[in-house]
Amino acid sequence: MVRPKTWTTALAAAAAMAFGAGTALAQGNTLNVARVIDADRYDPPRTTARSAGDILFLIADTLVALDWDLKTIKPLLAKSWSVTPDGKTYTFVLRDDVKFCDGRGLVADDVVYSIKRWVDPELKSPVRGRAGKVKDIRAKDPYTVEYELEEPFGELLFQLTQYFASIVDKASVEKLGADFGVKGFNGTGPYCWESWVPRQEFTLKRNAAYKWGPDFYANRGPAHIERMVWKIIPEDSTRLAAVQTNQVHITQYVPYIALDQVMKQPNLKTQQAQSYLWTYYFGFKVDRELMSDIRVRRAMNHGVDRDALVKSVWFGHATPAYTPVSPDTPDFNARTLDTPFKYDVEKARQLLDEAGWKPGPDGIRVKDGKKLAPVFYGINGSPARQLAEAVQGDLRKIGIDLQVNLFDATIGWGKLATQEFDAFAMSYPYVSVGDAYNLYFRSAAAPTPNRMNWKNPKTDDLLARGTAAVTAEERRRHYDEVQMQIQEATLWLPIIHEQLHLTASARLDGLRAHGIYGCAIYKGLDFKFK
């Protein structure tokens, strides 16, 4: 057996030769970024992809920014804001020195236009609900915006830090029409749109006028890096080789298997985000015959060894999950951890026995002549495939034959919107308990993203009350209760809470990973070559 290190070096050198020729020329003050997939478009309210956020956080700004801790709201386009005591009206005072990439100054009408466009039913934004129940948005004067809600929405400021809430230029939207975010874009971010070759690369150039960046960056002026080139490198091995040979300068997508080695490599450095909320889970369709029995769902939770999964799929760089959101999440109810469905094969078998599923001749459990073989849908990729196979292997040991079907991303999302499967796998980012639970567990969110088909009036009521609560205590009370209810109902098999690592060339200064929506580079203002 050849030692892994030798293999790596040899392959890396080969990949460098194949990959290097073109990129070596474009050095200078250009930052090459590697990532795995592209987005279908870069129009803020019309996508939910992390890969869209990568770029949108750089070419557009939001009213408010989210600090490294993912808990503190900081000024960005709005230098200050206030909320009326009833929690229904937010008044934002905008900076008066903000310029779009085309040089025009930002005014309150741009904010009004962008938010109205986001909540316009005609735009069919999949994230419309994240803006709250908007009653009206008004420009009181050129630099003051009033954001009025039908009912209080405690997490509005958190939602306004997300890229869906990016402020865009009306003229650019109207001029480009359906091509907005495809052929061009006009925003106020630290970078401007230069060119996009779908599924290949996205080139950004610095916005030289930029001086309104959030104060948690040391650099308060324009970005140090003049150009960014975001390259799509889907193959794990190729991407790893490109990083190890400094063909790309930075990525958050080092394959987990290589992370330990990369951390030790002297020409690279790696930084982990201090706060990061992204969870992998399996969901169950509770109205399907095989999944309707809570004992089966709990048995599946007891049957999967998350610690082993963390080691074998994430190579130690993840945290086992027993709750739908990470314990670091704002408003997390720690009591849900008292009833985790931890790895306990005996308990799992016992639950299945109780539920009437008896082992058949091939070890797979049977009841009334029907096999316990739930149909599973997922989207193919890494680590999704390894995860599906590992869970399948664990469930097989308790007599459940998970029928894994993995689809290409192009048809996978459509398949996941159907009612033809029992279980599915997904991973998702969130900002708070309210964000996560409203996204997934409301009746109105069925059939997607509430693919569990969980329709429960008590859940709906608690979530509505928690969302509309004016005080933090009131919100906590409702959210605590709904978390307990969902935990007891066992709608998911939480797998892991992801960790976010940003790996860069040792030549790059100012490296710090941000956890917002999994887009670790966020505004990238402090990056600088030595």
Next chain:
Amino acid sequence: MTDVAVPSPAVAAMATRRSVAYRLLREPTAFVSTLFLVLVVVAAVLAPWIAPYDPYFTDQAKALRPPFEDPSYLLGTDAQGRDMLSRLLYGTRLTLLMGLVALVTGGGLGALVGILAAYYRCVDGLLMRTMDVLLSFPAILFGLAIAAITGPGLTPIVIALAIATVPLLARIARSTALVVMQQDYIDAARSVGLGDAAIIRRYLMPNCLSSIFVFMTLRFGQIILIGAALSFLGLGAQPPTAELGTMAANGRDFLFFAPHIATVPSLSIFAIVLAFNVLGDALRDVLDPRLRQ
């Protein structure tokens, strides 16, 4: 009285057949590839009895073991801690079976179309132009299109491979049949009043068989290769099913750290395809009368 041995036609045919096998195995390359393929087929058929482990039993603690390190896992383990040797045996079994089903259905249909086109000249144009249309689509495209309708799995791959084989066999069978149709015994059969079906079955088909068989042997290698390519693209067997192309595809994420996961199935595909190609070439040489000395 003297017994005069008059060789019956059947005995003569057997002698020819024996000599074909004899001449084939006298070629060292053909002998080696035949021996290898026999071993592969036997191992694949006996997989459930000779595999050391359950190919689907995962053990995360034993994941990514390199080959030849632990004698109980001769070829190491994959990312899920499954035994590579057992998966290789089961994977070969499924890959061969997939190729065989596609070859027999697609090849059989193609040969029938070709022979009919040669015999009934009135439908020749129609049939062969249809084959030309089919020929213009690559097998990969068929696979993608069918998988888009049915979802990934082995069925779309087998269908795609079979469809892609039909026009190739149709052309070979037609050209051979056209030559056979010129022979006097066909005219003789007609003149004694045999029907179309009888002529095709008793004279035309048997005389086309050797070239069809040679082509099918060569095609089998190609089918395995295209099938593996389709699986590699993610259209093939779904987890946890072991299939050589899928195994190679899944191993590529670990190419740096556990190269055996991708290379073991890839080398198997390579060896099987090579053996079929060598065998096909040798068969052609042996069966082609023009090359006979």
